Amino acid sequence: MVEPILRLENIKTYYILRxxxxxxxxxxxxxxxxxxFRPGEIIAIVGExxxxxxxxxxxxxxxxEPVAGKIIFEGQDITHYKGDLKWFRxxxxxxxxxxxxxxxxxxxxxxxxxxxxxxxxEKDKSVIEDKIVxxxxxxxxxxxxxxxxxxxxxxxxxxxxxIVIARALLLDPIYLVAxxxxxxxxxxxxxxxxxxxxxxxxxxxxxxxxxxxxxxTTKYFSDWIAVMYAGKIIEYGPTRExxxxxxxxxxxxxxxxxxxxxxxxxxxxxxxxxxxxxxxxNPPPGCxxxxxxxxxxxxxxxxxxxxxxxxxxxxxxxFLFK
Ligand SMILES: Nc1ncnc2c1ncn2[C@@H]1O[C@H](COP(=O)(O)OP(=O)(O)O)[C@@H](O)[C@H]1O
Ligand code: SF4
Ligand SMILES: [Mg+2]
Numbered sequence: 001m002v003e004p005i006l007r008l009e010n011i012k013t014y015y016i017l018r019x020x021x022x023x024x025x026x027x028x029x030x031x032x033x034x035x036x037f038r039p040g041e042i043i044a045i046v047g048e049x050x051x052x053x054x055x056x057x058x059x060x061x062x063x064x065e066p067v068a069g070k071i072i073f074e075g076q077d078i079t080h081y082k083g084d085l086k087w088f089r090x091x092x093x094x095x096x097x098x099x100x101x102x103x104x105x106x107x108x109x110x111x112x113x114x115x116x117x118x119x120x121x122e123k124d125k126s127v128i129e130d131k132i133v134x135x136x137x138x139x140x141x142x143x144x145x146x147x148x149x150x151x152x153x154x155x156x157x158x159x160x161x162x163i164v165i166a167r168a169l170l171l172d173p174i175y176l177v178a179x180x181x182x183x184x185x186x187x188x189x190x191x192x193x194x195x196x197x198x199x200x201x202x203x204x205x206x207x208x209x210x211x212x213x214x215x216x217t218t219k220y221f222s223d224w225i226a227v228m229y230a231g232k233i234i235e236y237g238p239t240r241e242x243x244x245x246x247x248x249x250x251x252x253x254x255x256x257x258x259x260x261x262x263x264x265x266x267x268x269x270x271x272x273x274x275x276x277x278x279x280x281x282n283p284p285p286g287c288x289x290x291x292x293x294x295x296x297x298x299x300x301x302x303x304x305x306x307x308x309x310x311x312x313x314x315x316x317x318x319f320l321f322k
Pocket of ligand 2: 248249250287288289290293294295296297300305317318319320
């Protein structure tokens with residue numbers, strides 16, 4: 001069995017909101033998630049807005065501290081590691097959702113791409129230039145020389161996201177969090193960027209946490225799907241298997257979701273799960289999905305279903321599957 005690059009063990013990440021002078025509310029954004037990333041594998045984290053995907057990604061990068069659980073990176077427990085994290089920051093990168101905000105509008109593409117190299121100690125200008133040219137070629141921005149002196153506003157959304165990806169790759173990460181990397185760019189460029197991303201990832205054998213609210217985009221991109229609901233994984237399995245044979249009623253509803261026909265909402269999915277998304281401050285007792293579940297029955301509002309392997313490598317947390 002190949003050793004995982006990253007292992008998340010029963011991660012809980014809570015936010016504390018102050019209320020008045022003495023009161024406080026606890027937002028249970030991630031509430032007991034375990035996952036393993038083996039080299040060269042992409043795991044898609046799928047679920048509605050607010051279910052804890054971004055918090056999970058940020059926790060895995062140590063950008064936010066979990067209240068419980070462990071983060072094991074290359075065999076080392078880094079959960080509460082307080083020393084110099086530069087080695088980790090180099091090997092674990094993030095691609096943000098919004099390429100418009102991720103790039104400084106006053107910096108040229110050359111400045112944007114040289115920055116991480118300089119921060120990590122590279123001083124030789126010709127080495128920096130070589131690496132930048134190579135990275136631009138890798139994301140198919142050619143001829144690279146044409147882009148070096150440009151500024152972000154001179155590029156399309158798709159091109160900007162390629163720059164964001166190139167910047168993340170410059171330090172040769174082995175693990176990358178891609179948080180909704182194509183949701184803010186034009187629909188016509190999305191498939192192209194995901195395909196490019198996938199081919200780069202395969203060549204480099206990187207592991208990726210691919211965060212998305214749109215389960216349809218996992219089809220050609222991820223190896224595994226983890227469906228999150230209210231801070232928990234409620235279904236996990238190989239992408240093809242989960243898409244072909246979804247077991248959890250929530251996953252079924254996500255797969256049945258269709259793009260909203262209103263052009264104003266063209267990046268949104270029309271909700272097909274009736275009812276309100278769960279409140280992470282007061283999650284319902286029992287199965288967190290029970291208030292919205294069309295299949296709920298007797299124990300569902302009292303006990304919490306555990307995540308169980310019901311077919312080979314296919315896990316589900318639902319009492320319909322014993
Ligand atoms: N910095 C924060 N402080 C307080 N609550 C937060 C913070 N970030 C996220 N949350 C809350 O945590 C929950 C999960 O958010 P998030 O991880 O962003 O989910 P997703 O990426 O799936 O939309 C939401 O209820 C959100 O409002
Ligand atoms: S455990 Fe019950 S409420 Fe939860 S998804 Fe399964 S059937 Fe629905
Ligand atoms: Mg998010």
